[in-house]
Amino acid sequence: MTPTNALKIPKPVNAEQVDAESLDDVRFIKDANGLDYIEIENRYATAKIALQGGHIMHWQPKHTNAPVLWLSDQSRYETGRSIRGGIPLCWPWFGAHPTDSSLCMHGFARVTPFTVVDVGQMPNGYTRVILQMGHTENAQRQLSYPYTLVLTIEIGATLSIKLATTNRASQPFFMGEAFHTYFNIGDVEKVSISGLEDTEYADKLLEYWRDKQEGAIQFNQEFDRVYVSTNAPVTIHDTVLRRNITINKKGSNTTVVWTPWQKKAHQMADMPRDESWRNMICVETANAMENLVMINPGYTHVLAVEYVVTDV
Ligand code: TA6
Numbered sequence: 001m002t003p004t005n006a007l008k009i010p011k012p013v014n015a016e017q018v019d020a021e022s023l024d025d026v027r028f029i030k031d032a033n034g035l036d037y038i039e040i041e042n043r044y045a046t047a048k049i050a051l052q053g054g055h056i057m058h059w060q061p062k063h064t065n066a067p068v069l070w071l072s073d074q075s076r077y078e079t080g081r082s083i084r085g086g087i088p089l090c091w092p093w094f095g096a097h098p099t100d101s102s103l104c105m106h107g108f109a110r111v112t113p114f115t116v117v118d119v120g121q122m123p124n125g126y127t128r129v130i131l132q133m134g135h136t137e138n139a140q141r142q143l144s145y146p147y148t149l150v151l152t153i154e155i156g157a158t159l160s161i162k163l164a165t166t167n168r169a170s171q172p173f174f175m176g177e178a179f180h181t182y183f184n185i186g187d188v189e190k191v192s193i194s195g196l197e198d199t200e201y202a203d204k205l206l207e208y209w210r211d212k213q214e215g216a217i218q219f220n221q222e223f224d225r226v227y228v229s230t231n232a233p234v235t236i237h238d239t240v241l242r243r244n245i246t247i248n249k250k251g252s253n254t255t256v257v258w259t260p261w262q263k264k265a266h267q268m269a270d271m272p273r274d275e276s277w278r279n280m281i282c283v284e285t286a287n288a289m290e291n292l293v294m295i296n297p298g299y300t301h302v303l304a305v306e307y308v309v310t311d312v
Contacts, residue, residue, distance in 0.1 A: 025127055026119055035077055038119070040127050044156040047127075050083060053110040054131045054151040057086040061157045064309050066241055068159070070184040070280035074270045080138070082110045084270040085182045085280070089151070089163065092143055094176035094254075094288035106180065108142050109133055114151065126156030145169055163303040167295040174294050178256065178286035179305050181247075186240020188259050188278045193217040195234035195247075196255060201225040202289060219281075222261035228289055229253055236283060243311045247283055250304040253291035256284035 025042040036051040048058040060067045071085035082088050091109035104111070114131035122128050133139075133149040146168035154160040167173040185191050194216045202208040204224040213227065216237075231253055236245040249255075258281075260268065265277035285305040287293045295301045 025121070028116075031077060033077055033079065035079065038116070038129060040129070040155050042121070042127050042156065043125055045159075047153075047155045047159075049129060049131075049153065050077075050086075051114050051116070051131065052079065053082060053112065054089055054114040054133065055083050055086055055110065056153060056159075056161070057083060059155065059159050059307075061309055063157065064243055064311055067184050068245060068307060068309055070182040072271055073276070074272050076270055080111050082106075084268075087161070087182075088180045090176070090178035090180050090284075090286065091149065091163065091165070092147075092175040092177065094178050094256075094286055103142055106178070107176075108139050109149065110180075112136055112139050117150065122154065122156075124156065126154050129153045129155070145173060147173065158309075159307045161305050164300050165293075165295060165303075166300040167297050170297050172294050172296050174292050176286070176288045176292050177303050178254075178284045178288065179303070180256075180282060180284045180286075181305075181307075182280045182282055183236055183245055184241075185236065185238050185279055185281050188219045188281055190239050191219070191281060192237045193234060193257060193281075193283065194237065195232050196227050196230065196257070199227045199230045199232070199255075201227045217257060219259055222259065222264055224258045225256070226286075226289055227255045227257070228291055230255055234283055236281065243309055246308045246310070247285060248306045248308065249285045251302050252285045252287055252305070254286040254288045256282065256286050256288065258282040258284070 025040055027039045029037050038049045040047040045061045049056050057071055058067055059069050069086050075084040089109040090106035093107045096105060097103040113134045115134055117130040117132050119129050131151045148166040148168060150164045152162040161179060196213045197215055199213045200210060201213055202210055234247045234255055260277060265271045271277060293301050
């Protein structure tokens with residue numbers, strides 16, 4: 001693990017303490033369930049973030065004709081429940097907990113409140129939001145280890161996200177993680193994904209059977225593969241919405257690709273009952289399976305991704 005300086009984290013502020021007037025592109029709102037959100041509009045894009053889970057729900061650059069992130073119309077917006085769609089965080093494990101099946105899938109970060117550390121306009125006109133995950137009883141019960149988790153989001157014509165984990169303990173910290181991103185597409189049978197050719201994967205639908213990806217990925221049934229030991233950029237080619245979405249990453253050696261297809265989608269309470277499962281594909285920037293991350297005491301690991309949309 002190359003040494004990195006531990007992040008100097010400024011004291012978290014609450015949304016109310018940020019002078020919203022000084023940021024005419026940023027609004028802090030609370031819904032009827034008492035959940036907090038940040039809505040952003042700048043000259044490049046619109047976005048929306050739920051403070052619970054540091055969950056980016058919406059991002060649409062102004063140059064493209066549809067949101068880039070898919071959001072289920074059956075999603076629940078409740079304390080302690082993950083939003084179906086957008087970019088759920090998987091942390092500090094990916095998938096099932098390695099030893100305790102009673103703990104929730106994909107870890108607890110996605111249902112834990114984050115506080116606003118800073119919101120501001122960058123010199124290039126993008127909006128930068130810095131959030132820090134709080135320490136709740138639920139989180140403490142699942143992970144008593146001392147850590148700091150900071151999410152930095154830069155919103156503009158591209159979307160950049162960094163998840164920084166700092167080990168505050170005196171012994172190494174092992175973890176899994178992911179940006180479990182739901183991309184909005186025209187039709188899952190009319191997209192292809194390039195960048196994972198010849199990459200080894202574990203197929204979750206075949207009891208993690210290992211094989212190598214042959215050619216670009218296309219879909220005609222449920223698909224759930226964990227591509228390992230790859231730091232390659234990946235592109236979603238959408239012939240219906242006539243755009244490519246490129247996913248550039250750093251600090252990630254795993255890419256997960258998932259579509260539930262109709263049967264699985266209709267079995268999930270917060271997925272639509274109609275055919276709109278066709279309008280999503282998950283391409284997840286992760287560290288999982290043999291790519292778990294070890295962080296030495298006092299060090300910081302950063303999972304970083306950038307989404308670039310090109311209209312074709
Ligand atoms: O990343 C793919 C996956 O692990 C699938 O196996 C499916 O479980 C999906 O995540 C959704 O998980 P969730 O816990 O968000 O319903």
